[in-house]
Amino acid sequence: MSFPTVLVAAVALVDDDNRVLIAQRPDGKSMAGLWEFPGGKVETGETPETALIRELKEELAIDVTEACLAPLTFASHTYEKFHLLMPLYVCRRWSGTPRPIEGQTLKWVRAPRLGDFAMPPADIPLIAMLRDLL
Structure with a gap:
């Protein structure tokens, strides 16, 4: 069976105290109540970095420059109706x-x-990478 691949970019915002920001998905969204790393879908014509800059402004009201986004790892996970590819x-x-x-x-x-x-299944393997980094 073939699934569409959805590209989503996510970020681990790390503060001066080495804590990571996570967000709980609000009611009405898929996977509501689960905690995730901020980010969102990469739209046509966007790079993952530009998508993150846009999403962080829209969702968290913060400004990030591409130079401050360091790629760490990625998730590749098949859900029921699509395959998620998510650089972190x-x-x-x-x-x-x-x-x-x-x-x-x-x-x-x-x-x-x-x-x-509780996190979406695609996010769970990313935790070990962050633990090793921080």
Whole structure:
């Protein structure tokens, strides 16, 4: 069976205290209630980096430059109706204070505790990479 591949870019925002920002998907969205790394779908004509810059501005009201996005790893996961390919970047520098613009709940978490939060299946393997990095 063939599935469309969906490209989504995500970022681990890491603060000065080495905590990672995660966001809880709001009611009404698919996988509502699960925690994820901020980001979103890469639109036609966008690179993953430009998609992240746009999504972070829309979702969290922060400004990020491409130079501050460091690629770390990626997830490749087949869901029921599509295949997700998701590069994960690390970002330690941005302008502004992250605010939940789209009704999501935000939480700063230490890397060893990321596994305590229910996450979409594609995000779970990324936790070990972040633990090793931080």
